Amino acid sequence: MAVSAFFSKIHFTVFASSRWKHSAVALGLISLQFLPYCLLWDNAYIRIHDTLEGIDYILLFRSGLIFDYSDGAVLEQILGGLPRKAVKTGWSVVALWHGFFGLYWGYLLNFITVHTIALAGMYLVLKDHFLQNGQEKIALGVAVIFSWVPFFTMLGISVAGQPVLAWALLNLLPKNNRVIHQKKWVSWGIITLFPFYSDIVWAGLPLLFLAGLAWLVFIFHKKQERDFWNQLKQIGHWKVPFALIWMALIFICLNFQLFEISFLDISFDSHREEYSYFYNKPLSWSSSLVQAVHVFFLSHYHVGVFFGGVVLMALGQATWDSYNDWRFKYLIGAIACLCVFYGCYNWVVWFGGNWFPLLVSFKFERVVVVLPFLWLIVFALALTKIKKKLLVNCLFLVQLAIGIMAHDEFQHNVRQLLGLAKKPNFKEFFDEKLFSEIAQHIGQPQHSYKVVNLGIHPAVAQFNGFYTLDGHSSLYRLSYKHQFRKIMEDEISKNEVVQKEFDHFGNRCYLFSSELGKDYTAFYQHKNQRVPVKELKLNTNALQALNGDYLLSSVEVGNAEEIGIRLEKVFEREDSYWRIYLYVVTPRKLIN
DSSP states (O other): OHHHHHHHHHHHHHHHHHHHHHHHHHHHHHHTTTHHHHHHGGGSOOOIIIIITOOHHHHHHHHTOTTOOOTTOEETTSTTSEEGGGSOOSOOHHHHHHHHHHHHHHHHHHHHHHHHHHHHHHHHHIIIIISOTTOHHHHHHHHHHHHTSOOOGGGBTTTTTHHHHHHHHHHTSTTOTTSOHHHHHHHHHHHHHGGGGBOIIIIIHHHHHHHHHHHHHHHHHHTTSTTHHHHHTSGGGGHHHHHHHHHHHHHHHHTHHHHIIIIIOTTOOBGGGGOOTTSSSOOOHHHHHHHHHHHHHHOOTTTOOOOOHHHHHHHHHSOGGGGGOHHHHHHHHHHHHHHHHHHTHHHHHHHHTTTOTHHHHSOGGGGGGGHHHHHHHHHHHHHHTOOOHHHHHHHHHHHHHHHHHHOHHHHHHHHHHTTOOOSOOHHHHHOHHHHHHHHHHHOSOGGGSEEEEESBOHHHHHHTTOOBSOEEOSSOBHHHHHHHHHHHHHHHTTOHHHHHHHHHTOSEEOOOBTTTBSSGGGGBOOTTTOOOBSOOOOOHHHHHHTTEEEEEESSOBTTHHHHTEEEEEEEOOTTOSOOEEEEEEOSSSOOO
């Protein structure tokens, strides 16, 4: 007995040691993506698109309006004065990160938290609900891969938190013997807190719909069991839909200002009334097929780029008995249906958009937000059905390598460390020293004058305290859009692509140039690029009507005097990314 007990203890110690070793490797792999930030500090690159180009949370905290939803509350720094109700909710964990730690450190701490939740959540849901005992290594490996998905962390855990939310909802199902009673209280806590750390557009609407649909599929699958209909009468089977209703109510309460200004405030004329779903999506079956195939293999940029080809390879190597597993059938079927729906959504809008405007406003095609999560559930199940361990390890490493290569921020930061940067890093992008010199030269309180930007994101000026007529917003007044358009109506008429971008999309209420175009590089022109705008058609009458006093431009305007702007001074530092031309709006030679 003593010998048996001794060897049992040895076995437990070795197993526990192995598990800790795997956990240490997993933490090391996920920490690798945090390393460049630790080495570069604020010289690290942070995604500009839909991240640094909109700094609403910082502006809300600085202005003291983060929790002020009164009718007279206006965020003066953006778009000449944007109603507070049109800006994001302040009841957000992402907002608190930025409010307490500033833009850079708030982003970094949020980034680390989001990716860590992705790792923990995926491990838990696989271990407790999809895999068998003894398959924790696969669960941990797939969780590491999920943690490397390049999430848009400004959306919180909208994507990264799906596994932990699924874990919580699955815990509520009756007769789940693998989950102890105490975990159900943790589950209700996660369900309650999830809306505070996610986006209602990218998480609330699509996830609630899909989770409800998944519950109905579960009911349909289980209805073949004996006495199921008697069991269904029990409260246990209704905990999941009750939890979804509870989440929906929390989402509505947290974002009540969005619903109020969108549906109840008839005085607010949203610029989205002119939004055209087809401005950059051709209506053709071939285009629909291409979009469906693209999102099937590569997911969606805002969701997080993920390559599904390796998962299909794993499925091809799985044993035949895996194809009798109902979970494979439902998951693959769900992925295929979501991709087809995404590809054909333009036809849905074409047929029903006039009768149901919400099809355009809310873009229900965003249900593809669950694709990385579903793909990796399939991947984990497929790996358990492959008998050759070497092949399992190879597939894991290939998928992880692809995930690392798809991580755009990590790639840009590696280039930054190697001195091969292609985009401005955080410090270069906002360049506080340079813009402080501009503010000092103007010599007036920044709230007393308004600026407009050319070849530079308005968020740069806003971060440095300037009050801008332009800005990035998903909701602002249509009347203001029309006023702003008058400033550059002759200019954008020279470039149909640019004109469509503003007229039919309009979230970027920017001063566009037909020569610079609308690509993202048009708004961070490096000082050494030296690409002057030769002929800018600017209506300074319309600019002055909006109280515009200065133009901050990263490019030289060749016909400045002709259009009624005068070059005041050129600002440049040896270590700066920008060369900023400060133009003063003058009343002479105005173009009608």
